[in-house]
Amino acid sequence: MGPGPISAYPSVLRAMSAPLVGQYDPFMTATMAETQDLYRRVWATENDATLLIDGTSRAGIEAALVSLIRPGDRVLVPVFGRFGHLLAEIAERALAEVHTIEVPWGQVFPVSAIREAVARVRPHVLALVQGDTSTTMNQPLEEIGEICRAHGVLFYTDATASLGGNDFEMDAWGVDAATAGLQKCLGGPSGSAPITLSERAVEVIRSRARVEAGIREESDPDAADFVRSNYFDLGMILDYWGPRRLNHHTEATSMLYAARECARVLLNEGRAAVIARHRLHGEAMLAGVGGLGLGVFGDLAHKMHNVVAVEIPDGVPGEAVRSTLLADFGIEIGTSFGPLHGRVWRIGTMGYNARTDAVLQTLAALESVLRRFGASVPAGGGVAAAEDVYAATDAPGGD
Structure with missing residues (x-):
């Protein structure tokens, strides 16, 4: 991811x-x-x-x-x-x-x-x-x-x-x-x-x-x-x-x-449908990280559909969170470089991973790991915010 x-x-x-x-x-x-x-x-x-x-x-x-x-x-x-x-x-x-x-x-x-x-x-x-x-x-x-x-x-x-x-x-x-x-x-x-x-x-x-x-x-x-x-x-x-x-x-x-x-x-899915799917799951992930109380980097009016830069909370070890997500949940999220090194995680929702279960599992796992490292995040806040996005759209949430 x-x-x-x-x-x-x-x-x-x-x-x-x-x-x-x-x-x-x-x-x-x-x-x-x-x-x-x-x-x-x-x-x-x-x-x-x-x-x-x-x-x-x-x-x-x-x-x-x-x-x-x-x-x-x-x-x-x-x-x-x-x-x-x-x-x-x-x-x-x-x-x-x-x-x-x-x-x-x-x-x-x-x-x-x-x-x-x-x-x-x-x-x-x-x-x-x-x-x-x-x-x-x-x-x-x-x-x-x-x-x-x-x-x-x-x-x-x-x-x-x-x-x-x-x-x-x-x-x-x-x-x-x-x-x-x-x-x-x-x-x-x-x-x-x-x-x-x-x-x-x-x-x-x-x-x-x-x-x-x-x-x-x-x-x-x-x-x-x-x-x-x-x-x-x-x-x-x-x-x-x-x-x-x-x-x-x-x-x-x-x-x-x-x-x-x-x-x-x-x-076979259709160009417009695939772009809409990326938009939907990108919006759900964006809402989900917001539901966990996490900030997002950059001008959201010009954000790609398929990746979000999540600001690492103060006091949270960014690389340790990434390593734990991968070791315990099998989920990889990205680090960053240049002026953003150590400041953000980059979470993608693209291709085969632009689907509901991938988004919800990532948000649930991220919440668990953040709690493990002492971050105060709303219980179920990420998954709930993403589910609200899915509920508000007529587009299929799964594949």
Whole structure:
């Protein structure tokens, strides 16, 4: 019940046990094509360039940024949590000229601040996290794509923590590149990174000089223009997933099966229904920690549906509470880092764990452990507050 990774859907774990096949087996190529189509629906896009990067969600981020950025390109990164700093670091490693703007942790950027920064910096790429689990904040994106188009800027967003549990409209919002991971709202294991690219982004990627064979001499005047990573070169990966099926790497078969099943679970339930389920159980958990008399960090108007940052009460040993929850109840909640280290626990309600029994059991266990460490909390207050949320909604509380 932390900020991710979380418990995978049982059907995803079953899918991973299917027999392995090679990347040129007709079943493999058909499965890759099916998975691409499923993720177009997950992302709400018509992008032909929708596929998977074999690796964790960070692999998807790095593939997008190193493939879109040339050395010396200006990149603007609005930072409102730990993962904005990560985007800036990766862009710097791609030899970009990185510009950052920041707001305090627990807040998001007003559109006006991003508009002003884009007009001032004139970046090649705007790289912006949607949901940052370090702060639990969900940055509004609806107006950002229009700002970027008006200034000829490519708009990339990291939706690792938000996709599947919060609204995301790739095409309607004018996003050019987006990446995610399976291990949060999509309800799978870490190790596969869904990615989708607009035609504008693909055009930039295709324009990059690549080493098709052999080694480029350092004296070559175009040497600075090719992608410095082989594994994360999206130009090559697009050819691997596209009709040419040019060999690039050995496909991670079991992760492909997992990613496909994550998408199938979401689409069978319905995108809107899954987002509503995350909203419901997130609201129940939020009410429940409030019912225990615990404070919550951040601007709640912009909190993600799927994780809440709970302020650790004075005098309560935060790490000892986490360890006891895990040892005695089999429940893991998250710690935090940066300016929030030692100040909050992060409790997730996402994917398979966005369900009533998981919420109520976590709140009951947390109450028990808090009492054990001397905290004065209302008896049954967490469970009762969460049950009030469930009782007030017509949405099903269980699965």
